[in-house]
Amino acid sequence: MKSKLLISLLLMAFVASCRAQNQVEITTAPQGTNAFEDSSVQFSCEAQKTGGDDSLDIVWVKSAGGSVTPIDDSTDSRFTFATTLTAGAAKSNFSIDDLRVGDTGSYKCYASNDPTRGSNPVSEPTKWQTAQANLNVYAKVAINQTADVNITQIGPLELGCQVSAPGGDLTVDSVTWTRNGVEMKDYGNTEQPNYFLKNNLASGSDGGVYTCTVTFNVQSGGTVTDSRDITVYAFPRITSHFRKSVKYQEGETVTLKCIAEGYPTPTVMWTKDNEELTNTSSRMSLFMDDDGAANLRITDLEMGDRATYTCSAENSIGSATLDVLLRVKDRLAALWPFLGILVEVILLVAIIFYFEKRKSDDDADDEDDDDDAPVKKKSNSATNEKGVEKDESDVRLRNVNA
Numbered sequence: 001m002k003s004k005l006l007i008s009l010l011l012m013a014f015v016a017s018c019r020a021q022n023q024v025e026i027t028t029a030p031q032g033t034n035a036f037e038d039s040s041v042q043f044s045c046e047a048q049k050t051g052g053d054d055s056l057d058i059v060w061v062k063s064a065g066g067s068v069t070p071i072d073d074s075t076d077s078r079f080t081f082a083t084t085l086t087a088g089a090a091k092s093n094f095s096i097d098d099l100r101v102g103d104t105g106s107y108k109c110y111a112s113n114d115p116t117r118g119s120n121p122v123s124e125p126t127k128w129q130t131a132q133a134n135l136n137v138y139a140k141v142a143i144n145q146t147a148d149v150n151i152t153q154i155g156p157l158e159l160g161c162q163v164s165a166p167g168g169d170l171t172v173d174s175v176t177w178t179r180n181g182v183e184m185k186d187y188g189n190t191e192q193p194n195y196f197l198k199n200n201l202a203s204g205s206d207g208g209v210y211t212c213t214v215t216f217n218v219q220s221g222g223t224v225t226d227s228r229d230i231t232v233y234a235f236p237r238i239t240s241h242f243r244k245s246v247k248y249q250e251g252e253t254v255t256l257k258c259i260a261e262g263y264p265t266p267t268v269m270w271t272k273d274n275e276e277l278t279n280t281s282s283r284m285s286l287f288m289d290d291d292g293a294a295n296l297r298i299t300d301l302e303m304g305d306r307a308t309y310t311c312s313a314e315n316s317i318g319s320a321t322l323d324v325l326l327r328v329k330d331r332l333a334a335l336w337p338f339l340g341i342l343v344e345v346i347l348l349v350a351i352i353f354y355f356e357k358r359k360s361d362d363d364a365d366d367e368d369d370d371d372d373a374p375v376k377k378k379s380n381s382a383t384n385e386k387g388v389e390k391d392e393s394d395v396r397l398r399n400v401n402a
Helices: 002-021 335-372 392-401
Strands: 024-028 033-036 041-049 057-064 067-071 079-086 089-096 105-112 129-138 143-145 149-151 155-163 170-179 182-184 194-202 208-218 223-238 245-249 254-258 260-263 267-272 284-288 294-298 307-315 318-329
Touching: 024 105, 024 129, 033 223, 041 057, 041 105, 041 129, 057 089, 089 105, 143 208, 143 223, 149 155, 155 170, 155 208, 155 223, 194 208, 223 307, 254 267, 254 307, 254 318, 260 307, 267 294
Parallel strands: 033 129, 149 223, 223 318, 245 318
Antiparallel strands: 024 041, 041 089, 057 067, 057 105, 079 089, 105 129, 143 155, 155 194, 170 182, 170 208, 208 223, 223 260, 254 294, 267 307, 284 294, 307 318
């Protein structure tokens, strides 16, 4: 009886001694996940020493189909390990690329700072702390996407994502759409097996990489996702609005802004009378705004700056142009009409003065002619009522005889 008690005490002391030598705590355990084949996963494990002076070590082990095997970089070329050691702590990331259905299993993280530990933690469980993550890898579900499309003008755009039957272990939970990583609102049909994204008024700014992401519910728990990309190309479209011609005064500064959209992002340039412009003039500069606009600025305008300026936008599938005629007015342009009116007034006054002077001279000449004419003597004759002159002596004679 005493011997059995002694053996038990010794065994307990031995176990306690072993535990005391492995003074490690796992602070971050790897998380289980579901994934489709051909994708990638990463497990992370962090441990910290609670005592002891020996170095901290982390080892990964795979358990599947009754087989328990330590794994490292030499196990499979698809496996990648990255371990970071700090004072009293360690972090290990374990990644698997190009997943296969056969990668399904339990992956355990072992951590220890026991100075008597060996290289295989499976055979020395008391000298290691452990944490486990389960990985389920499923055969890919066929997701057939609409072929890549082009946006040539403003109009409707419809993209499709067809999901085949996923099998007994999986059911479709939801489908979401993103464009260049930004979630899109779906106005289309969301009934299985066809999922559509509709845009009733798509333009050049709607080009990009659209991603259809399908989320499946796993019968044993959790979810798994898969996605397909659809590239939508858009012809360049210049959205700036110019008048066909603009007018500025000599010496002023003009800035012409050109904004273009499309996918791939178009390259924008300015030309003057079909010759490409560069920053070679001290008065002329080309620069980009934060909003992506290509600006042409001309300072201290000169008459020679009058020309047709063209904004051109081009990408791999097309191009677009927009012309504007820049007219430059002379500094004295506003003065010329006034000077013309002034000259007309002066001429009119001069003409009026000239003719008034001529009239005055003619009147003076007539008066001089009247002064030089001979004076006629008064006649004693009288004029009768019929205008016939009668001699005054005759009149008197008749009266006497009467």
